[in-house]
Amino acid sequence: MIKDKLYNWFKEGSLTIPSVLLTHYPKMGLDEKEVMLLLQLQNFIEKGENFPAPSQIADRMTFEESECLFMIQRLIQRGFVMIEEEVDRTIGDERYSLQPLYEKMITSYLVSQKQEEAVQVQVEGESLYTVFEQEFGRPLSPFECETLAMWQDDEHHPDLIKGALRESVISGKINFRYIDRILFEWKKNGIKTVEQAKAQSQKFRSYQKREKKQDNQPVKDVPFYNWLEQ
Template sequence: MSYSQIVSDQIAVSKLLINQYHKLGMNEQQLVILLHIYISKINGVHFPTPEEISENMTITTEECSRHLRNLIQLGYLQIEEDETSGKLKEMYSLESLWEKIYKEPEKIENKEEAQIGEMFRRFEQEFGRPLSPFEIERINSWIDEEKYSIELIYAALREAVLMSKLNFNYIDRILIDWVKKGVRSLAQAKETSKSFHEHKNTESKPSQNKPNRKKLYYNWLDE
C-alpha cells in the first residue's frame, strides 16, 4: 500500500468524543459502534445493520442490537427518515451526539464535579472524619488515572464498609481485583461480590453446635 493510499484511508475522529464518552455514560463497545456508524455514513451507508457492524467487532449481533437500542435511549443516536431520493429510507443521525459533546461540555463538567464532590462527602461520612490530602489525591487518581467509574468506587466503598475493613488500601485492592476480572459496571460488581461471598459461605461448613447464621456481607446487592 502506497503512502497516498494510507493517507486517503484515514478519518478524522473527534477528540472530545474519545475523551468524553465515559462521562456520557457510554462504554468502549458503544463508542466503537458509533465510530463504525460514523465511518459507514462517510462511505455512503447511512443505516448499517447490526450484522454489518458486529462483523468488525468482537461482539455478537444480539449484543450490537442491544447497544444500539441503549444508544438511542441515551439520546446519542437517532433514526431519521430520508426522502431525498424519492424513496423513503431510514438513516442514523449523530447530530444529538455532536450537540451534547460540543454544545454542552460545561454541563458535563459541572455534573461530574458535583458527583465527585458528593463522593468526597460520602467517604467522609463513612470514615467519620475529614479526608486527608493524601486520601483526596487517592480518589482523584482512581477517577483521572485509573478511569474507575464513580459508581464502581461507590460499590467498592460499600463492600469495604460491610466487610468492616474501612481503609483506602482495601478499597484499592477491591477495585484492582474487579478490573482484573473485567468488572466495570455496578451490576458486574454486585454479581462478582455475590459470587465471591456465596463461594466463601459454601467453603465454611456450619458447626453442629452453633446455628448457621446468614452473613450480611452483601445486603447492598439487593438494594
C-alpha cells in the same frame, strides 16, 4: 371555496426547524434576525429556489433589502452560509448552502454535551468526597483525597467506587488500601457496572460459605448490604 383555500395552505408545506438551532443560537453568535433569515433561506431552498434574491427574502422580513443583503454577506463571512457553484455544461449556476450552519450546530451541541458531562463529573466527585467522609466519620486526609482522585482518573465510575466502599463496610475493613484492592479485582475481572459488581460480591460470599462448610466450621451469616438501592 374554503376547501380550496385550505388545500392551497396545505400545499405551502411546513418547515422543520432543528431544536439545536433554537436552543444554541446565542452560543453560536447569532441573533434573532439572523436566525429568521437563515430559516427563510432554508424554506426557499426546500422549495427549489436555491439562490433567492435579497429582495425576495426581504419581502418576507421586516427590514429592507439593503439590510437583508448585508446580513447575508455577514453570514457568509462568518461561516454560516456558503455559496456553491453548480456547473451544468456551459451554464454556471450559484446556490446557497446551509451546510456550514449545520456543522456549527453539531459542534455547538457536542461542546455543550462535554460541558454538561464535565459538570456532572465534578458533582459526582464532590458527592464521592462527602460519602467517604460520612462513612469514615472524619475529613479525608490529603493522601486519601489524592487516592480518590486517582481512582476517578483511572476510569472507575463513581457508583463503583461507592460500591467498593460499601463492600469494605460490610467486611469491617474501612480503609483505602482495602477499597483499592476491591477496585483492582473488579477491574481485573472486567467489571464495569454496579450490576456486575453486585453479582461478583454475591459469588464471592457464596464461595466463602462453601469453604467454611468444607472445613466443618460454624457458618456465620454474613450480612449483605444492598448498596445498589441506596
